Amino acid sequence: MNLTQDTIAQLAGLLEDAELKREPVRKITDAHPGMDWDDAYAIQDAIRARKEARGTRVAGLKMGLTSFAKMRQMGVTEPVYGFLTDYGACMDGGVIDTAALIHPKVEAEIAFVLRRPLRGPGCHIGDVLAATDFVLPAVEVIDSRYEQFRFDLKSVIADNTSSARFVAGGTHRRAGGLDLKNLGVVLEKNGEVVATAAGAAVLGHPASSVAMLANMLGARGRALPAGTFIMTGGVTEAIAVAPGDCITARYQHLGTVSMRFA
Ligand code: OOG
């Protein structure tokens, strides 16, 4: 750790205020070039603590930057994790208010719900499939608190990996009966196909993303409890949305997830 506790608290406040006031800020590594990975996750943890102290519940965890499409789009090379909030959960088929967001983008993802806990290090795809209760389709609405979505890895980790809203679909299936590597995903905006991918876009298999999350948390002495909802990361690049846009993500074997932006 290179930052003091005071600086970590101050940067958590800056980023959370940016979210709540919908005013983007410069990426924090510009002013704090010496911050390290532990500092970045400590800022994210401080944002989480601020929210929990006000009564927000953590609704799940997310991996980000797990597909080459996303890494290429954002110019980064490694996956990151963050948390989802109760107020971020939106209904399938519902309306999402863009006035509460800065510059939202949508991502089609595959989500897992665990039946048994997972703890790294050494967690692999087999452990994940054995511990999974079911998988379901989900769309994440990301909204970086940084100007023009410009960041580096440490800045985006501190900013809770751009987490803002998420919508889970209701078709849930046992992972055992599905070929998650080949599972096709089609993302449509206003009836037009804007991106397509298969589950393998995420680290070769979306369960690898959950394994990586368990291992990253394990390195910090944390585990994934039974029942955890986990979003494994966008299978395609993220698509910007504006008021009036309708998004539908169509999943092979898992139905659709849709929403309208107002
Ligand atoms: C960071 C969050 C990325 C994903 O699914 O890859 C993410 C960002 O691109 O703003 O959630």
Ligand code: MG
């Ligand atoms: Mg995502």
